[in-house]
Amino acid sequence: MALLSILRYPDPRLHNIASPVTAFDERLKKLVADMAETMYDAPGIGLAATQVDVHEQVIVIDVSEARDQLQVLINPEIIWSSDDRQVYEEGCLSVPGIYDGVERPSRVRVRSLDVEGYPREFDADGLLAVCVQHEMDHLKGKVFVEYLSLLKRNRIKTKLQKEERELKRDKPAMAAR
Numbered sequence: 001m002a003l004l005s006i007l008r009y010p011d012p013r014l015h016n017i018a019s020p021v022t023a024f025d026e027r028l029k030k031l032v033a034d035m036a037e038t039m040y041d042a043p044g045i046g047l048a049a050t051q052v053d054v055h056e057q058v059i060v061i062d063v064s065e066a067r068d069q070l071q072v073l074i075n076p077e078i079i080w081s082s083d084d085r086q087v088y089e090e091g092c093l094s095v096p097g098i099y100d101g102v103e104r105p106s107r108v109r110v111r112s113l114d115v116e117g118y119p120r121e122f123d124a125d126g127l128l129a130v131c132v133q134h135e136m137d138h139l140k141g142k143v144f145v146e147y148l149s150l151l152k153r154n155r156i157k158t159k160l161q162k163e164e165r166e167l168k169r170d171k172p173a174m175a176a177r
C-alpha cells in the first residue's frame with residue numbers, strides 16, 4: 001500500500017469531473033487500498049479519488065469512532081434526499097485548517113457499487129449523510145468552500161496560497177508532494 005498526495009485548494013484539478021469506473025480489477029483494488037491508507041493517515045473520515053488526482057468515481061469513508069468500518073463507494077448516486085436539512089461544520093483534507101457550516105439534506109439514500117462491482121443501497125443520516133454528500137461533490141468537481149460567500153472563499157484562497165508559498169520556501173520537498 002502507499003500514501004497518496006492530496007491536492008490542495010485552489011488546485012484547478014479539484015474541479016475535474018470524475019468518470020464512472022468500468023473495470024473492477026486489481027488496479028481499482030490497489031487504488032481503494034491506497035486511498036483508505038491515505039484517509040486513515042491524514043486523518044480524515046472520507047476521501048474522494050479526485051483529491052488524489054484520480055478522476056474516477058471512487059470514494060472511501062469511515063465515520064466510526066473505532067475507525068474500523070471502511071465503506072467503499074464506486075459510481076455512487078443519491079437516489080433520494082430528505083426535504084429537511086441540517087447545517088454541519090465541515091472540513092476538507094484539500095482545504096487544511098478551514099472549517100465552516102454547510103447546509104445539506106439531513107438524510108439521503110445512496111446507490112453504489114462495491115469494489116467487486118456488486119450493487120448496494122443504503123440510507124445515511126447524521127455525519128455519514130454529510131460525508132457522503134461532501135465526497136460526492138468532490139467527484140463533481142465541487143469543493144465545500146463553494147457553498148460559502150465569495151468573500152470567505154477569496155480569504156481562504158489567499159490564506160492557502162500564502163501557506164503554499166511559505167511551504168515551497170521553507171520545505172521544498174514537502175511542497176512538491
Ligand code: K1U
Nearest residue numbers: 043044045046090091092093094130131134
Ligand atoms: O477531504 C475530505 O473530503 C475529508 C473530510 C470529510 C468531511 C469532514 C467533515 C464534514 C464533511 C466531510 C475530512 O475528513 S476533514 C477531517 C475531519 O473532519 C476529521 C478527521 C478525523 C476525525 C474526525 C474528523
Ligand code: ZN
Nearest residue numbers: 091092093094
Ligand atoms: Zn473534502
